Amino acid sequence: MSAIVPATCKATAAVIFLHGLGDTGHGWAQALAAIRAPHVKYICPHAPVMPVSLNMNMAMPSWFDIVSLRPDAEEDESGIRRAAESIRELIDEEVKNGIPSHRIVLGGFSQGGALSLYSALTARQKLAGVVALSCWLPLRNSLSQSVVVSNKEISVLQCHGEADPVVPPILGRLTVQTLQTMLNPDNITFRTYPGVPHSACAEEMEDIERFIEEQLPPVNQ
Template sequence: MSAIVPAACKATAAVIFLHGLGDTGHGWAQAMAAIRTPHVKYICPHAPVMPVTLNMNMAMPSWFDIINLNPDAEEDESGIKRAAESVKALIDQEVKSGIPSHRIVLGGFSQGGALSLYSALTARQKLAGVVALSCWLPLRNSLSQSVISSNKDISVLQCHGEEDPLVPLIFGSLTVEKLKMMLNPSNITFKTYPGMAHSACPEEMMDIKQFIEKQLPPINQ
């Protein structure tokens, strides 16, 4: 299930945005509604509930298991790949409803941002862009240029708070360096926000709005 902000007029483009660990799609649907573009539909799916190792095996909405948050931590490879397949199925669903994949921006925050990056790099569908907020690149050591088929030239907006205590800024910096090795570096934008913790801020939301409007311009009917 997803929280959906419908387009104000005929939807000719879509944004699929994945929330962070322990959250639901509702909060981000509200945030997207505040920066909406009339011809764009916003889809904010809810993650399944599962036990999360990082949080003492408590069950909560999570796209995949997180063992811990240091850079060398073991990763839930099968869970990440399974979650990416469900994201690609969501993209296919929009394509079936008449929105071509190159008119879809994929995005997410924290764990959702990590999944949006991994899904875009491994998708066969050509996407319009990725918005990766306060996140990291999962399975980065097993990802190589050879994996990326359709999205070598994808535009990426990566954003990070400079005071993030949960996913430190260095994660964002290392991720952007890795992405620049795998993708066309001139299409990657990395923005940091002074004083911002593991959250969003109005300035970041305006940057997201501008990125979406640039990647998903209206189609002249």
């Protein structure tokens, strides 16, 4: 299931945005509605509920299990791959609805941002861009340039609060460095926001709005 902000005219583009751990798609649907473009449909799916190791095995909405957020932490490889497959199925669904994949931006916050990056890099579908907020690149040691088939030229907007106590900004910087070895570095933008914790700020939402406008301009009907 997803929270959806429909286009206010004929939808010719879509943004699929993935929430963070323990959240649902509703909050991000509201945030995106505030910066919506009339021809864009915004889809904010809800993660399944599962026990999460990081939070003492409490069950909560989560795209995959997280053991720890240390850079050297063990990762839930099968869960990440399974989640990425479900995101690619969502993309295919929108293509069936008449929106070509190259008119779809994938995005997410925290765990959702991590999944959006991994899904875009491993997707066969050519995408318009990725918005990766306050996140990291999962399974980065098993990813290489050869894994990226369709999206070597994809545009990436990566954003991180400099006062993030949950996903340390160093993880964001390491992610950018890895992405620059796999994608065209000219297409990667990394923005940080002084004093911002593990959340989005108004300036960041303006940067996201501008990025979406650039990647998904209106098409002549």
